[in-house]
Amino acid sequence: xxxxxxxxxxxxxxxxxxxxxxxxxxxxxxxxxxxxxxxxxxxxxxxxxxxxxxxxxxxxxxxxxxxxxxxxxxxxxxxxxxxxxxxxxxxxxxxxxxxxxxxxxxxxxxxxxxxxxxxxxxxxxxxxxxxxxxxxxxxxxxxxxxxxxxxxxxxxxxxxxxxxxxxxxxxxxxxxxxxxxxxxxxxxxxxxxxxxxxxxxxxxxxxxxxxxxxxxxxxxxxxxxxxxxxxxxxxxxxxxxxxxxxxxxxxxxxxxxxxxxxxxxxxxxxxxxxxxxxxxxxxxxxxxxxxxxxxxxxxxx
Amino acid sequence: xxxxxxxxxxxxxxxxxxxxxxxxxxxxxxxxxxxxxxxxxxxxxxxxxxxxxxxxxxxxxxxxxxxxxxxxxxxxxxxxxxxxxxxxxxxxxxxxxxxxxxxxxxxxxxxxxxxxxxxxxxxxxxxxxxxxxxxxxxxxxxxxxxxxxxxxxxxxxxxxxxxxxxxxxxxxxxxxxxxxxxxxxxxxxxxxxxxxxxxxxxxxx
Amino acid sequence: xxxxxxxxxxxxxxxxxxxxxxxxxxxxxxxxxxxxxxxxxxxxxxxxxxxxxxxxxxxxxxxxxxxxxxxxxxxxxxxxxxxxxxxxxxxxxxxxxxxxxxxxxxxxxxxxxxxxxxxxxxxxxxxxxxxxxxxxxxxxxxxxxxxxxxxxxxxxxx
Numbered sequence: 314x315x316x317x318x319x320x321x322x323x324x325x326x327x328x329x330x331x332x333x334x335x336x337x338x339x340x341x342x343x344x345x346x347x348x349x350x351x352x353x354x355x356x357x358x359x360x361x362x363x364x365x366x367x368x369x370x371x372x373x374x375x376x377x378x379x380x381x382x383x384x385x386x387x388x389x390x391x392x393x394x395x396x397x398x399x400x401x402x403x404x405x406x407x408x409x410x411x412x413x414x415x416x417x418x419x420x421x422x423x424x425x426x427x428x429x430x431x432x433x434x435x436x437x438x439x440x441x442x443x444x445x446x447x448x449x450x451x452x453x454x455x456x457x458x459x460x461x462x463x464x465x466x467x468x469x470x471x472x473x474x475x476x477x478x479x480x481x482x483x484x485x486x487x488x489x490x491x492x493x494x495x496x497x498x499x500x501x502x503x504x505x506x507x508x509x510x511x512x513x514x515x516x517x518x519x520x521x522x523x524x525x526x527x528x529x530x531x532x533x534x535x536x537x538x539x540x541x542x543x544x545x546x547x548x549x550x551x552x553x554x555x556x557x558x559x560x561x562x563x564x565x566x567x568x569x570x571x572x573x574x575x576x577x578x579x580x581x582x583x584x585x586x587x588x589x590x591x592x593x594x595x596x597x598x599x600x601x602x603x604x605x606x607x608x609x610x611x612x613x614x
Numbered sequence: 615x616x617x618x619x620x621x622x623x624x625x626x627x628x629x630x631x632x633x634x635x636x637x638x639x640x641x642x643x644x645x646x647x648x649x650x651x652x653x654x655x656x657x658x659x660x661x662x663x664x665x666x667x668x669x670x671x672x673x674x675x676x677x678x679x680x681x682x683x684x685x686x687x688x689x690x691x692x693x694x695x696x697x698x699x700x701x702x703x704x705x706x707x708x709x710x711x712x713x714x715x716x717x718x719x720x721x722x723x724x725x726x727x728x729x730x731x732x733x734x735x736x737x738x739x740x741x742x743x744x745x746x747x748x749x750x751x752x753x754x755x756x757x758x759x760x761x762x763x764x765x766x767x768x769x770x771x772x773x774x775x776x777x778x779x780x781x782x783x784x785x786x787x788x789x790x791x792x793x794x795x796x797x798x799x800x801x802x803x804x805x806x807x808x809x810x811x812x813x814x815x816x817x818x819x
Numbered sequence: 820x821x822x823x824x825x826x827x828x829x830x831x832x833x834x835x836x837x838x839x840x841x842x843x844x845x846x847x848x849x850x851x852x853x854x855x856x857x858x859x860x861x862x863x864x865x866x867x868x869x870x871x872x873x874x875x876x877x878x879x880x881x882x883x884x885x886x887x888x889x890x891x892x893x894x895x896x897x898x899x900x901x902x903x904x905x906x907x908x909x910x911x912x913x914x915x916x917x918x919x920x921x922x923x924x925x926x927x928x929x930x931x932x933x934x935x936x937x938x939x940x941x942x943x944x945x946x947x948x949x950x951x952x953x954x955x956x957x958x959x960x961x962x963x964x965x966x967x968x969x970x971x972x973x974x975x976x977x
Contacts, residue, residue: 344663344665344666347659349666350666351663352665352666359635359638360668362635363636366636367679367705368704369703370676524677525676525677529677689945690944693944716969717969718962723959725956725958726942728966729966729967729968788944789945790945790947791947792947793947793949794947794961795948795949795956795960795964
C-alpha cells in the first residue's frame with residue numbers, strides 16, 4: 314500500500330521534471346532559430362522555484378481550488394499513459410479516460426481564473442475553451458480511427474501492436490491520421506499558430522493575468538505535465554511507444570522539437586480562424602483516415 | 615527623512631539561498647514610461663540577447679519582479695507607476711533607466727516632470743545615459759543580479775518600513791492644494807523680477 | 820484675393836507675406852466675423868489655433884491658421900487681445916473642432932473664450948498656479964520648489 318503511494322508520487326514528480334526539462338531545452342532550441350543563444354537548459358527549474366518563493370495574492374478561495382484542480386486533472390491523466398510499457402499501477406491504459414481527464418485540467422484552471430475577477434482573464438479563458446472545442450474534433454476522430462483499426466481502446470495493446478519493427482508504426486500505415494494528429498498537437502500545447510490563449514500584448518497574457526507567486530508556479534507545472542502527456546499520446550498512437558523509458562522520452566523529444574519548429578515560423582491565428590482550420594482541414598484529414606480504416610477492416614464501406 | 619536606511623535591513627541567511635534562484639530568473643515589467651523604452655527591443659532580441667541571463671518580459675505587474683521605469687516621469691505617469699508598484703508581490707525591484715529618474719535629465723527645468731524618482735518609490739539600480747546603450751543595460755542588469763544574490767537589493771523592505779515618508783512625498787506632488795509659486799512674498803519678489811527680465815529677454819531673442 | 824479681402828474686412832489689416840500666405844490682423848470681438856467671411860471666401864479648413872504671448876507689448880495674439888483647398892492659399896488670422904482683458908468669442912459654431920483647441924489655450928494661457936461650453940483642464944493634473952505657458956511663469960523655479968534639486972556628483976577621472 315505504502316509502496317504504491319510512493320510509486321504514484323514518484324511518477325508524478327518524474328513527469329513534472331521531464332516536462333520542465335523539455336521546456337528548458339525547447340527555449341534553447343527556439344533561440345537558435347532566432348540566431349541567438351538561449352537560457353541554460355535548467356532555466357525552467359529556476360523559474361518554478363522562483364515563482365514559489367514569492368508572495369502571492371489570492372482573490373477568492375475558488376481561485377486556490379481551481380489552480381490545484383488544474384494541475385491535478387493533468388497529473389491524473391498522466392497516470393494512465395504507459396511510458397514505454399511502465400505504468401504506476403495496473404491498468405490497460407484506456408484512452409477514453411485520458412481524453413476526459415485532460416479537459417478537467419482546463420476547466421479547473423478556467424474556474425480558478427474566472428474567480429479572480431479580471432475581465433481580461435475571462436476573455437482569455439473564453440478563447441482557450443473555444444480552442445479546446447476546436448481540437449477535440451480531430452483528436453476524437455483519430456481515436457475512432459484507432460478503435461476501427463485495432464478493435465480496442467487500450468493504449469497498452471496499441472503499443473504492443475506496433476512492436477513488429479519500424480514499418481508497423483502507425484505513422485506509416487496511417488499517414489493522414491498522423492498529419493491530423495500533429496495539427497491537433499499544436500493546438501493542445503498552445504503553440505503558434507494556435508496560441509491565441511496566451512497572446513501577451515493583446516490581452517496581457519490571457520488567463521494568467523492575475524496569477525502571482527505560487528499560482529503561477531502551479532500554472533507552469535500544469536503546462537509541463539501537459540507537454541509530457543500530449544506528446545506521450547502522439548508517440549504511443551503513431552510512433553510505436555518505445556521498448557523502454559529512454560526511447561520513449563527520446564521520441565517525445567523529437568515530437569516536441571517538431572512542434573517548436575512550427576512554432577518559430579508561424580504567426581498567430583484568431584480564434585474563429587483557428588477553429589475553422591481545426592474542424593475542416595485537420596478534422597477532414599482524420600475523417601478520410603477513418604473512412605479508409607473502416608473500409609480496410611470490413612472489406613466494404 | 616528616511617527612518618530606516620538600506621544598510622540595516624539586508625537579507626538573512628535563509629533568504630540568500632532563495633536569492634540565488636531569484637537572481638537567475640528575473641522577469642521584468644517594462645513599463646514604457648517615456649522615450650527610454652526604445653532601447654529595450656534591441657536588448658531583448660537577437661543581437662544583444664538578454665534572455666540568456668534568464669531575464670524575460672512579462673505582461674502584468676502581478677507576474678513581474680522588476681519594474682523598469684524608462685525615461686521621464688510626468689505627474690500623471692507617477693500616479694500610475696505608484697499604483698503598479700504597489701500591485702506587484704514581494705520581492706520586487708525598481709530599475710531607473712536613463713538620466714531622467716536620477717536627476718531630471720534634459721527635462722529638469724520642466725513644470726510637468728519630476729526630478730528625483732527616489733523620493734517617491736525606492737529605486738534599487740540606476741542606469742545613467744540618454745539612452746543607455748544595450749551593452750550598458752546588460753552591465754547594469756548583471757550588477758543587479760549580483761546585488762540580489764548578495765542580499766543588498768532591499769528596496770521593497772525600505773518601502774514597507776518608511777511607508778509614511780514615501781506617501782507624504784507622493785501626496786506632495788499628486789494632491790497639491792496650494793500654489794507652488796506664491797506671488798507677493800517680499801523676499802522672493804526681487805528674485806522673481808530679475809528672473810522675469812531674463813525670461814523676457816530670452817523671449818525677445 | 821488680398822484685395823477682395825481688404826474690401827470685405829473693413830476694420831482689419833490684410834498683408835501679403837511670402838509665397839501663398841496671407842495675414843489678417845484684427846482684434847478680439849471682430850475675429851469671429853473675419854473668420855466667417857474667410858470661410859465663405861474659400862478658406863474651408865482650420866488647421867489649428869494657437870496663442871503667442873507678447874509680454875513687452877502687453878498683449879496676447881490668438882492665432883488661427885486657415886487653408887483653402889480651392890485657391891491653394893494659406894491665411895493666418897491674428898486676434899489681438901490686451902493682457903488684462905483676455906476675452907475672445909468662441910469659434911466653435913463655425914468649426915466644431917475649435918472647441919478642443921480653445922480648451923487647451925484656456926488651460927495653458929488663461930484666455931477666456933466666451934460661449935465655449937466646456938473649458939475643463941486637459942493635461943495639467945491638480946494645477947493651482949498661474950497658466951504655465953505665459954512668459955512670466957518661471958518654470959525653473961517651479962521645478963526647483965516642487966520637485967527638488969539633485970546635487971551634481973564628482974566624476975572620477977574627469
